[in-house]
Each structure stands twice: as C-alpha cells, then as structure tokens.
Amino acid sequence: MPTKDRYTWLFQHLPVIASMMDEDGLFTDVSDAWIKRLGYERDEIRGRSPMEIATESSAQLIREEHMPAFRRTGQLDHVPVEFVASSGEIVSMLATTIAEVDADGRFLHSLSVFNELSDHDRLHSRYRDRYQSTPAMLHTIDEAGRIKAVSDHWLEKMGYAREEVIGRSVLDFVTEESREQMPEGRLATIMDAGGLNNAPRQMVLKNGEVIDVVMSSAVQTDPITGARTLLVASKDVTDRNLAEAALRDAYQEIARLNHELEQERDYLREEVSVSMNFGRIVGDSPA
Incomplete structure (x- = not known):
C-alpha cells in the first residue's frame, strides 16, 4: 500500500472523532468515528465548511474567534463547537486543532480531534456566553x-x-x-x-x-x-482623570491669582504708606 494511501487508511480508522481540512478551511476527510457520530457520509462532507453544519452561534464563533486564532497561532486547544448531525441532533464538542506543514514550512492541512462535552464543559460554555455579554x-x-x-x-x-x-x-x-x-x-x-x-x-x-x-x-x-x-x-x-486634571489646574490657577492678589495688596499698602508719609511731610513744611 502506498504511503499516502496508508496514511489515509490510518486516519480514517482512528478510534476518535477527527477531521482534516485544507488551507481554505474546508473538509478534505473525516474519520469513521466522525461519520458514525454525526451521520454524514464522507463524500457528502468533503469540500464543505464546518460552519455549514454548525449551529448559528457556533458558526459565528468559528468565524470570529477560532479561525482568526488558528491563522495567527497554527493551533487551537479545546475550543467549543456545536455541529448539527444529519439527524438534526446538536452535538456539542471541544476541538483541538493543529496545522501540519512540510519540510519547507508550507501548509499541508489541519488536523482536528473532537471530544464530546461533559456536563462540566457545558457549564463552561454557558459561562463563556455570559462572559461575552457582561x-x-x-x-x-x-x-x-x-x-x-x-x-x-x-x-x-x-x-x-x-x-x-x-x-x-x-x-x-x-x-x-x-x-x-x-x-x-x-x-x-x-x-x-x-x-x-x-x-x-x-x-x-x-x-x-x-x-x-x-x-x-x-x-x-x-x-x-x-x-x-x-x-x-x-x-x-x-x-x-480629565476632571481631576481640570480640578488640579483650577486649584493652581486659584493659587496663582491669590499670590498675585497678595502682591497687589502689598503694593497698595506701600503706595498708601508713601502717600501718607508724603502728606505728613508736606503738612509739616513751613512753605
């Protein structure tokens, strides 16, 4: 069996819910366990986006959070997703995704492994919804x-x-x-x-x-x-902070005006004192 075919066979027979996607984020393959849990045929799902089978809220989450984070970091760790099975059942899972690259660092595909949510995980998901709406x-x-x-x-x-x-x-x-x-x-x-x-x-x-x-x-x-x-x-x-800064400026301006007022008072006192002394001098003059 050629290496590529053997890799494909091994992937499809993994005893876990798993998928592979291309650089456009479209399914290229899924494991038998994925097919069994979600009910879609392999040929039926190839070339489709996960958002097409996700709930509306999960599709938004994939588009706004998971995909941007994956593009920037090359991985996702236990992120929540909700898929709608072929039967109409909503399946809540946590996805862990990594990017596989060749020897030159070129993107080959992404590999995702899914775990169904426990009651604790569902509580965490509700917490996340409340977090966002806080x-x-x-x-x-x-x-x-x-x-x-x-x-x-x-x-x-x-x-x-x-x-x-x-x-x-x-x-x-x-x-x-x-x-x-x-x-x-x-x-x-x-x-x-x-x-x-x-x-x-x-x-x-x-x-x-x-x-x-x-x-x-x-x-x-x-x-x-x-x-x-x-x-x-x-x-x-x-x-x-702007109000506090304005208040500090106002206090500084008041202090400056008070200082100028004190200086003006001192000047006026000096003027009055000089005038009074001059008056006494003139009044006492024999002329």
Whole structure:
C-alpha cells in the first residue's frame, strides 16, 4: 500500500472523532468515528465548511474567534463547537486543532480531534456566553500574552470586531508607555502573584484615540490542560482623570491669582504708606 494511501487508511480508522481540512478551511476527510457520530457520509462532507453544519452561534464563533486564532497561532486547544448531525441532533464538542506543514514550512492541512462535552464543559460554555455579554470591559490572555477572549463591551469600547483581536498580543492595544510597564517575563510574574489590582494603563482604540484605564486581573487554570490564563477587567477612567486634571489646574490657577492678589495688596499698602508719609511731610513744611 502506498504511503499516502496508508496514511489515509490510518486516519480514517482512528478510534476518535477527527477531521482534516485544507488551507481554505474546508473538509478534505473525516474519520469513521466522525461519520458514525454525526451521520454524514464522507463524500457528502468533503469540500464543505464546518460552519455549514454548525449551529448559528457556533458558526459565528468559528468565524470570529477560532479561525482568526488558528491563522495567527497554527493551533487551537479545546475550543467549543456545536455541529448539527444529519439527524438534526446538536452535538456539542471541544476541538483541538493543529496545522501540519512540510519540510519547507508550507501548509499541508489541519488536523482536528473532537471530544464530546461533559456536563462540566457545558457549564463552561454557558459561562463563556455570559462572559461575552457582561456589560464590562473584559479580556482574557494566555501565558504568551495572546488574547483568547473578549467581552462584547470590550469590542464596543475599543471599536474592533472579535475576529480582529483574537490571537493577537495584548500589547498591540496599549500605548508604548504601557508596553514598557509589561516587559518580557512580566506576565509570568503577574500570574505567579495571582494578578493585578487597579494597575493604571493606557489603551489605544481602533480610531487611534487613547483612553486611560485601571486594570484588575485574576489567574484561571484550565482543569484539563493545566494552562493558565489571565482574566482582566478594565475600567475607563479617562473622564475621571480629565476632571481631576481640570480640578488640579483650577486649584493652581486659584493659587496663582491669590499670590498675585497678595502682591497687589502689598503694593497698595506701600503706595498708601508713601502717600501718607508724603502728606505728613508736606503738612509739616513751613512753605
């Protein structure tokens, strides 16, 4: 049996739910276990996108989060997906995906392995939905500083779409001054310490505007992989800082005016004193 045919045979007979996709993200092959669980025939699924058989919400997740992250990092680790089986059943799974490349680094295909969600995983999925809808600026980064998730409010405030930020470094969204406060190795130190509390930073919106924020964070450890992530909550304090700066300027202006007023009073006192002395001198003069 030729090597390629043997590889294909081995892949198709893997005792796991698995798929291979091309560089366009279309199915090229699936394992027998995949066919058995989802009910589609191999020829029926080849050339189709996972989004075509995903639920509406999962298709959006694939398009806005999973695909951008995979393009930037070449891998996905236990990301949630929901497929609609040929029977109409919704099958919730976690996907782990890697990119396979040749000796020259050229993309060959992606390999995905799926595990059905447990009750714990379903709770995690619901948590994720609530995370995104929370009316606060939230973002989650991995140990390399790459953004894993953001809340809808974060996107609204920053002016980005989700697919524009997932997988990118958090440093892409802060000012140079704030980058200097997060040198290489600093993130690991922050995670070891359990997070930050009201750390001042400056973030750059998509339109180039800079806002002042305070960031607080907490470390989360994945119970399956042991990987650590940092959940960060940011509060926009730009208006507060501007108001405080204006108040400081007002106090400084009042102090300056008081100083000038005191100087003017001293000058007037001197003028009055000179005039009175001059009057006495003139009054006492025999002329």
